[in-house]
Amino acid sequence: MKKETLAEIITIGDELLYGQVIDTNSAWMGEELAKIGIKVKQITSISDSPTAIREALAAAMSRADVVLVTGGLGPTKDDLTKHTLAEFFQTELQLHQPSLEDVEAIFKRYNRPMLEVNRQQAFLPANCTPVRNVLGTAPGMLFEEQGTVIVSMPGVPFEMKRMMTDTVLPHLQQHFQLPQIIHKVVQTVGLGESFLAERIADWENNLPANLKLAYLPHLAGVRLRLTGLPNGTDNLEEQMQAQIDQLAPLIADHVFAFGEVTLEAAVGALLKARNLTISTAESCTGGLVAHKLTSVPGSSAYFTGSVVAYSNEVKKAQLGVPQETLARHGAVSEETVRLMAEGVRRLLNTDIGVATSGIAGPDGGTPEKPVGTIWLAYADAHQTVARKISYNKTRLLNIEYTTLQVLNLIRQSLPAAVEE
Incomplete structure (x- = not known):
């Protein structure tokens, strides 16, 4: 059996250890490496210390075929990675003219003077292969030592991702004999992991x-x-698609897309395909539903506008919610949220209106309506649907969860809007 190719990731920075910055780089790199058949064996976060860098690098090289390092390549004195790598690989720093030209071009583009510390970023270990950074001033460095590929990249996520995509991943695919791996993704919403696993257990057991x-x-x-691994034939793609075709009917009511598609993009595609427009009236979500919908390219085809009706005065004046309804039932109620959805649909002349009203927390709750009590509504020309959810977590989680539930409510309610 062919030996699998293993990788380790080392992230450098005191800010990671202090919790001031969340390490999103490792998750992204792990996912991208898996796509080409490289398995991440370990992820290590270390401080900006030459000793820590040397020790982590030596340990990783003893275990892995690929070592990816991020962080510590800035122009300031606390960024020590490049100097430590030069010492580790027993070489000196020398000027790499193409990298200097890239740095100069960036400062010229923004009409800013280039300091000596910026010029120093173009000095690289003599025995490395420079990895071009088209988005920043810190080039990457690629080394090959005793069969192991080591790559050092900036910790800035968008710079690292561009380097990985343009240079590092293609190099690894050429350098190693990687197995053919195919991934197929099924996106589901509205069903927890354990319940989902129970529903598809027979299918999964027979894979x-x-x-x-x-x-x-x-x-x-x-x-x-x-994930599909080679099975000795040329029909891996067909084999996997046949399994997906068996899976889909088992959870059809919860599948919103196949592939790497977000819920807001899937909802947008449905709206666009049906030539429907939508508007939002948001209280507790503060405009996040509108933000999600408009984060999708081409959303102007279906999204018209939003009213962030945080106060009762806005609910009354802009959305037409009667004072009597607010007094009798409260802002967080089925009666109010239904009128909000209908009101914004009428106000902005859209096919669909959706609304949110709730108690996101951490205070504001009552025994009758505790924190996390939230009402959602969907309205079109034929129906108004309201739904109550309870999700007593942190304020931000309550808001994010509510937003996703609204998007799912749109997805679930659209067929009725079209079939009527």
Whole structure:
């Protein structure tokens, strides 16, 4: 059996250890490496210390075929990675003219003077292969030592991702004999991981040995990733698609997309395909539903506008919610949220209106309506649907969860809007 290719990731920075910055780089790199057949064996976060860098690098090289290092390549004195790498690989720093030209071009583009510390970023270990950074001033460095590929990149996520995509991943695919791996993703919403697993248990138990299923939960649902390894034939793609075709009917009411598609993008595609427009009236979500909808390219085809009706005065004046309704039932109620959805639809002349009103917390709750009590509503020309949810977590989680539930309510309610 062919030996699998293993990788380790080392992230450098005191800010990571102090919790001031969250390490999103490792998750992204791990996912991208898996796509090309490289398995991440370990992730290590270390301080900006030459000793820590040397020790982590030596340990990783003893275990892995690929070592990816991020962080510590800035122009300031606390960024020590490049000097430590030069010492580790027993070489000196020398000027790399193409990197200097890239740095100069960046400062010229923004009409800013280039300091000596910026010029120093173009000095690289003599025995490395420079990795071009088209988005920043710190080039990457690629080394090959005793069969191990070591790559050092900036910790800035968008710079690292561009380097990985343009240079590092293609190099690794050429350098190693990697197995053919295919991933297929099924996006689900509205069903927890354990309930989902129970529903598809028979299907999962009968998967061929070369197919593996991973459950990747998120706030409102689960991302199912089916990974296929070579099975000695040329029909891996067909084999996997046949399994997806068997899976889909088992959870059809919870599947919103196939592939790497967000819920807001899937909802947008449905609206666009049906030539429907939508508006939002938001209280507790403060405009996040509108933000999600408009984060999708081309959303102007279906999104018209939003009213952030945080106060009762706005609910009354802009959305037409009567004072009597607010007095009798309160802002957080089925009666109010239904009128909000209908009101914004009428105000902005859209096919669909959606609304949110709730108690996100951490205070404001009562025994009758505790923190996390939230009402959602969907209105079109034929129906108004309201739904109550309770999700007593942190304020931000309550808001994010509510937003995803609104998007799912749109998805679930759209067929009725079209069939009527």
